[in-house]
Amino acid sequence: MNSNKLIVFVLSIARYLRLKGVKVSPMDSVDALRSLMFFENPSRRLIYSVLKTIFVKRYEDYFIFDSLFQLLYNQIFNQQEEGGEEAIIQSLKALDNIIIEQAMESNQDNINLGYKVMYSPYESKSKRELRIQEYKDVIYVRRSLRLLAKLLATYKGLRYESKRKGLIDMRRTYRKNLSYGGDIITLMKKDRKLNKAKILLICDISGSMDDHSEKLFALMYCVANKFHKGSTFCFSTRLLNVSDYLKGCTFERAKENLSEKIDIWKSGTRIGLALSTLVNDYSTFLDQRTIMIIVSDGLDLGDAEILKNSMKEIKRKVKYVVWFNPLADEKDYRPYAIGMRAALDYIDVFAPFSYLWNEKYLRKEIIKQLSNSKSKNILFQAQKELNV
Amino acid sequence: MYNLESLSLEDLKNIFEQAKYVADENILLSVFLSLKLKKPLLIEGEPGCGKTEIAKVLSSGLNTELIRLQCYEGLTASETIYEWDYMRQLIEIKIKEAYKDTANLENYIFSEKFLLKRPLLKAILHEGPMPPVLLIDEIDRADEEFEGFLLEFLAEYQVTIPELGTFKAKQEPIVIITSNRTRELGDGLRRRCLYLYIGYPNYEKELKIVKLKVPQLNEKISEQIVKIISKIREMDNILKKPGISETLDLSRAVNVSNLKELNSSTILKYLGCIAKNPDDFSTLLKVDFSSLISEQNK
Numbered sequence: 157m158n159s160n161k162l163i164v165f166v167l168s169i170a171r172y173l174r175l176k177g178v179k180v181s182p183m184d185s186v187d188a189l190r191s192l193m194f195f196e197n198p199s200r201r202l203i204y205s206v207l208k209t210i211f212v213k214r215y216e217d218y219f220i221f222d223s224l225f226q227l228l229y230n231q232i233f234n235q236q237e238e239g240g241e242e243a244i245i246q247s248l249k250a251l252d253n254i255i256i257e258q259a260m261e262s263n264q265d266n267i268n269l270g271y272k273v274m275y276s277p278y279e280s281k282s283k284r285e286l287r288i289q290e291y292k293d294v295i296y297v298r299r300s301l302r303l304l305a306k307l308l309a310t311y312k313g314l315r316y317e318s319k320r321k322g323l324i325d326m327r328r329t330y331r332k333n334l335s336y337g338g339d340i341i342t343l344m345k346k347d348r349k350l351n352k353a354k355i356l357l358i359c360d361i362s363g364s365m366d367d368h369s370e371k372l373f374a375l376m377y378c379v380a381n382k383f384h385k386g387s388t389f390c391f392s393t394r395l396l397n398v399s400d401y402l403k404g405c406t407f408e409r410a411k412e413n414l415s416e417k418i419d420i421w422k423s424g425t426r427i428g429l430a431l432s433t434l435v436n437d438y439s440t441f442l443d444q445r446t447i448m449i450i451v452s453d454g455l456d457l458g459d460a461e462i463l464k465n466s467m468k469e470i471k472r473k474v475k476y477v478v479w480f481n482p483l484a485d486e487k488d489y490r491p492y493a494i495g496m497r498a499a500l501d502y503i504d505v506f507a508p509f510s511y512l513w514n515e516k517y518l519r520k521e522i523i524k525q526l527s528n529s530k531s532k533n534i535l536f537q538a539q540k541e542l543n544v
Numbered sequence: 545m546y547n548l549e550s551l552s553l554e555d556l557k558n559i560f561e562q563a564k565y566v567a568d569e570n571i572l573l574s575v576f577l578s579l580k581l582k583k584p585l586l587i588e589g590e591p592g593c594g595k596t597e598i599a600k601v602l603s604s605g606l607n608t609e610l611i612r613l614q615c616y617e618g619l620t621a622s623e624t625i626y627e628w629d630y631m632r633q634l635i636e637i638k639i640k641e642a643y644k645d646t647a648n649l650e651n652y653i654f655s656e657k658f659l660l661k662r663p664l665l666k667a668i669l670h671e672g673p674m675p676p677v678l679l680i681d682e683i684d685r686a687d688e689e690f691e692g693f694l695l696e697f698l699a700e701y702q703v704t705i706p707e708l709g710t711f712k713a714k715q716e717p718i719v720i721i722t723s724n725r726t727r728e729l730g731d732g733l734r735r736r737c738l739y740l741y742i743g744y745p746n747y748e749k750e751l752k753i754v755k756l757k758v759p760q761l762n763e764k765i766s767e768q769i770v771k772i773i774s775k776i777r778e779m780d781n782i783l784k785k786p787g788i789s790e791t792l793d794l795s796r797a798v799n800v801s802n803l804k805e806l807n808s809s810t811i812l813k814y815l816g817c818i819a820k821n822p823d824d825f826s827t828l829l830k831v832d833f834s835s836l837i838s839e840q841n842k
Contacts, residue, residue, distance in 0.1 A: 179734075181735060338637040
């Protein structure tokens with residue numbers, strides 16, 4: 157095989173992979189060429205395997221590489237024999253057009269669905285095509301979740317900090333007592349830092365929450381992938397554990413998974429039933445290290461008693477219950493919906509959904525609601541009004 | 545004894561064959577390029593598909609030391625590089641004081657004698673004809689901060705101890721990093737490594753593995769086991785799909801019972817080898833294995 161042609165091929169495939177969003181650095185191209193030099197007259201299969209090993213850095217990108225390799229190999233090597241350099245340039249230009257067209261197709265936004273969002277208690281099996289959205293959402297929500305986990309930390313990590321009580325810190329003791337010639341006079345203590353939280357996210361994906369699907373997806377993706385001990389569930393008429401569809405996946409693949417494999421999007425709302433399933437079937441997820449985050453508008457006309465009992469049980473088992481409600485973004489909102497009313501007594505922090513994308517407001521709200529100034533917060537006011 | 549400089553793809557194939565590891569072309573080529581380009585190899589894949597085994601095979605085949613760093617949440621850089629043995633240092637100070645021999649004491653107590661070497665430092669200080677195999681196992685369990693530290697280590701292969709100075713690896717270790725994909729790894733780490741994904745094997749490969757690892761098992765039963773396992777993997781409602789290690793566990797369990805033919809009651813009896821959580825256990829209890837077996841017999 158002509159080495160010049162091989163160089164053109166390697167550099168072209170690296171360039172097209174970059175166009176397709178696969179991160180291939182110039183150093184990778186150099187490595188690929190160096191690797192191919194280990195073999196005399198490498199076969200098509202060998203070139204394929206070598207380039208795949210060097211260029212592809214995540215499982216999801218294998219499929220992009222496979223399709224590009226086939227396309228490019230045929231374009232370059234088959235036409236090269238016939239038309240020389242000119243043919244290569246022509247075929248690469250043709251390939252440019254194909255790739256650009258594909259990229260434009262995938263970036264097209266979905267058409268407005270044009271239906272009115274409303275509550276329903278019934279199940280309708282439907283899938284949801286999640287629109288293209290920016291990864292930025294995940295970054296912002298990650299900051300807020302980290303803040304939340306830090307403020308409401310539930311368990312000790314493996315890192316130590318200096319404390320007055322705890323284990324003897326040999327390192328600090330030794331350093332502190334060096335001035336006494338090694339005689340132990342002052343004992344330094346250490347204990348593990350309280351800096352971790354296990355997050356359990358429960359998202360309402362019923363019809364009434366449909367407008368927030370994209371944001372919910374970013375939140376679910378973030379909890380599943382950016383937190384070691386994060387679990388994600390979603391519910392409408394049923395409760396589903398979706399962690400496995402999100403964990404370890406790229407943003408795009410996770411979106412596809414949720415669009416294709418979840419069939420309860422835009423269905424009715426049965427919060428009580430979903431939470432009782434959580435209590436009965438997934439009790440291992442509920443412990444004193446858990447912060448349970450519920451994202452729902454609370455529009456549930458189901459049996460309030462089931463919801464109340466489930467919330468009671470959940471509150472007993474987990475450390476904190478945090479409820480984010482998209483309706484609370486409105487200034488005059490009061491949590492009077494039947495679902496919200498039943499759950500009120502068992503919520504530690506109640507905040508508007510949009511605060512998950514606003515670190516400053518979220519911090520203020522959490523501190524306010526966990527401190528003694530309860531009279532200022534919306535939750536306390538609603539409870540008071542309901543009692544009256 | 546192999547030499548890394550002159551090691552060929554054929555030699556590597558022999559190493560894997562001798563260790564009874566069924567390696568396909570992808571695995572062989574990735575390991576080969578990692579050795580030749582002196583780049584770490586990041587292996588991702590389903591649990592129990594032989595990721596860690598690759599490092600073990602390499603160390604035994606190349607006749608070199610295997611240094612294993614098992615990652616876990618909260619793992620810090622100091623736990624992976626070095627720690628001072630404070631207790632011994634204190635005792636030593638007392639002894640020296642008793643003998644009134646305190647000259648040059650500070651240098652003495654901060655010497656290598658009191659250094660507890662952890663895996664990364666061990667890999668750097670390794671002396672021998674062959675570089676050691678450094679296995680960084682289940683990196684996805686470690687924190688992102690540790691991943692960041694690892695980037696620096698993998699770029700320079702050097703460690704600085706303030707009291708002793710900087711240690712640079714005489715020969716760069718062969719680094720194998722494994723991940724079960726429980727969380728997304730950073731792009732920086734991916735960029736510095738060659739990448740290999742090991743998925744579930746196809747029927748032929750898995751049968752070959754079973755025959756190689758459990759040679760005493762009846763051939764017909766081996767085939768049945770492999771087919772049943774691949775059927776279970778196809779089931780959507782199984783949360784933790786059985787890997788190769790589960791296939792081997794079941795094969796060994798069946799082998800012990802000296803059966804001539806596989807039946808549904810045997811599979812149900814050894815269900816613990818395949819199902820690793822209560823949900824999967826109850827799902828598999830409902831599966832009609834007898835019809836699956838009779839289907840295969842036809």
